Amino acid sequence: MGLPDVVRVSTAKLNSLLLQAEELLTVKLALAERADELRQLSEKLAAWGKRRQSFQSELRRLDRASAEKREGSATNAASGVPRKLLEYLDWNDDLLRWVETGMGATRGRNERDYRTLSVMSDRLLADITASLTLPFSVLLEPFPRLVRDLARDRQKEVEFIVHGGEIQVDRRVLEAMKDPLIHLIRNAVDHGIESPLARQQSGKPARGTIVLAVSQSQGDKFEIVLSDDGSGVDASNVRASARKLGIVSPEQDRQMDDSSACRLIFRSGVSTSPILTDLSGRGLGLAIVDERVRGLGGSISLETQAGRGVTFRILLPVTLAVFRGVLVRCGERLFVLPMARVERAARLSRKDVKTVGNRETIPLDGALVSLVQLEDALELALQRSPDDPPETVDVVVLGSASQRVAFQVDEILQEQAVLVKPLGPALARLKLIAGAGVLGTGQVVPVLNAVELLQGAARTAPQRAAAAPAEAAARPPRSILVAEDSITARTLLKNILESAGFKVQTSVDGMEAYTLLRTEPFDLVVSDVDMPRMSGFDLTAKIRADTRLQNLPVVLVTALESRQDRERGIDVGASAYIVKSSFDQSNLLEVIHRLI
Secondary structure, eight states: OOOOSOOOOOHHHHHHHHHHHHHHHHHHHHHHHHHHHHHHHHHHHHHHHHHHHHHHHHHHHHHHHHHHHHTTSOOOGGGGHHHHHHHHHHHHHHHHHHHHHHHHHHHHHHHHHHHHHHHHHHHHHHHHHHHTEEETHHHHTTHHHHHHHHHHHTTOOEEEEEEOTTOEEEHHHHHHHHHHHHHHHHHIIIIISOOHHHHHHTTOOSSEEEEEEEEEOSTTEEEEEEEEOSSOOOHHHHHHHHHHHTSSOHHHHHHOOHHHHHHGGGSTTOOOOSSEESSSOSSOHHHHHHHHHHHTTOEEEEEEETTTEEEEEEEEESSOOOOEEEEEEETTEEEEEEGGGEEEEEEEEGGGOEEETTEEEEEETTEEEEEEEHHHHTTOOOOOOSSOOOSEEEEEEEEETTEEEEEEESEEEEEEEOEEEOOOGGGTTOTTEEEEEEOTTSOEEEEEOHHHHHHHHTSSOHHHHHHHHHHHHHSOOOEEEEEOSOHHHHHHHHHHHHHTTOEEEEESSHHHHHHHHHHSOOSEEEEOSSOSSSOHHHHHHHHHHSTTTTTOOEEEEESOOSHHHHHHHHHHTOSEEEEGGGOOHHHHHHHHHHHO
16 A cells, blocks of 8 residues: 555644745845845956056056167166066966956856756745645635624625635735635625615615625736625715815815725725724724735725625735835935835936925826925934935835825835844834845845835824924813713723723713713713613713704713614714623724724
């Protein structure tokens, strides 16, 4: 009986082999660096040889002229000096030819070694990566049940259809895309697909359809298309949310078409949900999806039509290639910007830099793009000479969804593969640094987090940012009213909010809370729903009916988690609805900070 053709190997061992194979990249980069150094040495030697030959020719001419003058006279000791110098130069010629020959041979061997190692390491990486590929259907197995459970909970009828699950994809890509796809499917069921009655009233079948199709794309990429036949994305709601967050100005909003407005949904904080819940409404999900996709070196786009549904198109690499980045210099420091986020690298005339709204901008594709000094974004204190600034500026344009920012650097060096090492726990708080890259010279340089750079650049205008610390120092702590009949829950909420810096007052039911609201000012209300005398729903409805209180944010924290209860929370005007079974302290504080 022969040995089996197939053996079982744990993915942990394969991952370990993959990491070791990737370490060969350091040697590959080092050989490439040595080849470049040898090339530069050869060029220097060639330049030296040309200069020496011209000098040697001049000496020979002088020697011949001197010999003619000495004809017929006795040779003195001094007349032999040029001859000895020429003899030395002849010897130097032989030595230089030997060095050049040896340099050429060494350079050739180095280039052969580089090519050999490059081919071997690339094949090894490809073979190990191929052993880690799995059919996309492995990722899809839990999705049909997820759709059924979500549809049943929301009393909707949804059919989930899958095409192309046989496509082989890197296991790491599958793992990274699991949560983003779950979020997109949740969105489709929760926001996209309407109720059976609403669908029938609009002339649609009662059962909605969600289709997930996977197909091979150009080169080594594949495409995921997730579409539904629901209500689509409402561009006006996206605009309103973006304006509220200050992401777009009124002028930008007027110039933006609906297609561009819908792409804003990938920006952090933008949401079309009428209420914040444990499932949706925070506007973080699609921003995280976009970040995850771009982090894998892919791209995401959406197409939508009011009342007809929405389609998300995600283009991803089949396997995770070696990290590539753009090496830039600020002062004497080097940094790497990930190629996945780099839209363009250019050198512009300083005359192209214009100041608009107290911000520097540059023209790009018919639009103005904010220009930020990379050293300012990184809060570096670099010494600059007082001389006049150069006539040109080097910029690297980073992009994320509909946001683009140009970062000015002192020099754009090159694009190259980089072996990236993660930061240790002690450096985990450095949000602007994604990792450490090892160059071919062995030098370790920071790999920048493009998403954090873009978010930092998109904050408020400089004059507002400068005034913010003074305003924050002068502003008293925000006041929150907690309505909760359970003393345990009431005390817990009070401690959480006070620890976060809020001024907190409590009440035992909705009636007492409403009495306090009529006599004292509050910035937000946190309320239970099931309380004696007046429920949280009734309290919210009375607040919305009161002209003085109607804009006061109300957060309902309750054990009631059915779809009817959530819908009633929307109907009475609650700003957020948090279920106690999924309650989390950071979750509550995040919601409150977003509302006030």
